[in-house]
Amino acid sequence: MSSSVTPANDRRAVASPHTPVRLPVLAIVVPCYNEQEVLPETTKRLCQLLSELVKGGRIDGSSRVWLIDDGSRDRTWQLIDLAAAQPDSRISGIKLSRNRGHQIALLAGLLTAQGEVLISVDADLQDDLNVIPKMLDEFSRGHDIVYGVRQSRETDTFFKRLSAEGYYRLLQRLGVEVVFNHADYRLMSRRAVEALRKFPESNLFLRGLVPQLGFPTTTVAYDRAERYAGESKYPLGKMLALAWQGVTSFSALPLRAITALGVTVSMLSLAMGIWALGIRLFSDHAVPGWASIVIPLFLISGVQLLSLGIIGEYLAKIFIETKRRPLFFIERLVGGGASGEGE
Template sequence: MMTLNLVVPCFDEEEVLPETGKRLLALLDQLVQREEIHPESAVTFIDDGSRDRTWSLIEGLHASDARVRGIKLSRNQGHQSALLAGLLTAPGDVLVSLDADLQDDLDAIPRMLAAYRQGAEIVFGVRSCRDTDTFFKRATAHAYYRLLQRFGVEVLPHHADFRLMSRRAIDALRDFREVNLFLRGIIPLLGFRTAVVMYERHARFAGCSKYPLPKMLALAFDGIASFSSKPLLWSTHVGAAISLLSLLIGLWALVIRLFTDMSVPGWASTVVPMYFLGGLQMLFLGVIGGYISKIYSETKQRPRFIIEEML
């Protein structure tokens, strides 16, 4: 009988944590009663440097039920690093990662376990619809997944971090040492047999999202820069095309100057291309700088997380 561990990264989740703990323990009870998992199965909360009472609530849940485990990081490392800390630390034959806000459908977990028993080492939870999202978030999400696929990044559309991983898959994940984490792109690279479970994402039970637009944009860039060099190649191709266009404009301006009387001193065509090319150069330098910053982070080889305390 398999031992299940539910891995839940948390950052300032005091409003939702009591209900989350209650529902996850109830789920374990149901699965144990149906003899689908071992009674020693557990829930592991990872406190990602929360500023509220998140850790004290985890301590209280642990005191009332030993199946609740806790990992306290020394500082806020970000959602992906906190999730990785839980995956690489929590024991169990099978680990299921999910968010603390109860948006992930807990009823999908028994179906994930069924797929695992049928041979899948990794089971992805994929949203069947995005009705709970705003129009802006739906549109940008669709565009982002299309962009990732265009860049050749192997990613599953509408899958976040709600997934099941076997112990074999977790052990393989340990060999990936990058600091700039984008687990949605790393996990498919593991190979192994996979399965997909569709689910409907609920509205957040309480509190507010911990992924504001700047963090979402940073994660989006990590997803592209960590798995594809095509933006650099595209910068080269566009730069070559613009250079050729600039040469043609220059020849046209020379013809106007030599063979017609239409030339006007201070003609705008000398100013517009200059600003256009300058802006383009700054844009591509930003792309290159983004990649260099990723290289800089990787070469320092600093730890991706530091555990301060464990329950």
């Protein structure tokens, strides 16, 4: 996914003998949930990357790593607090008052962190940090959003690869605008984040929401590594829940499909009724009244239950959205100020 950018949007600083070059402040936003095994290595690598970018004159010296504790039950927050307290630390910590899920924790970090450029990355070190300089290059060329896109899925199991790629294709067929093989590894400019702040949705699916912003975008390809330590915080159940969230938050096609399904089942029921009538008239093997009643009854009952379930899912989303409850509360913030509280 790419868009052309005019020279007027080029963000590369133009230096003159009397004008100092102003470097962008970078904020790397990292949602964390029970990540005590991998967090020390994650903070080490991210801080090292920031130091290299600062020394190379790519970003401002006030750039920081923002770690968001999403109600962890292990020592994740203690490690964040300790890292933020170190002398000359580049770590800031945000502790949510309770577990709110990956998408809300990520949004909390984006809406709270300071910086002209914000990059979201998972804590498990599977996303290749070496492409962050490439993301910054694209930002300097005028792109407000830079998506990190996997160029292969060799580290996935056959089932994970098949289901993930099939899901992206399903979303696209349902009319949902998503970037193929992109998760939540992306760069966003400050104006893109501020535009995202104006979306008051409770049912978050950022992979579908960010493309709605409409600013200049592009992609960078990377290879996803194995998880450095610990266990995945996205088991099959959570992945299916996120997948269903993406479908029902951005497409009304399942509701429209109910009508088509109803017509199809009605035709099948009519055909079965004709078949049962034929058996009754031209055969001696039919049990009187069984086929013509039981088969259409089973079919129609199943369709009705399925239809009510889909309608109920959309009604539940309407119910949640109309409450307008805050998505998160920040319990503590360490290692730096914040640009604002979350919705």
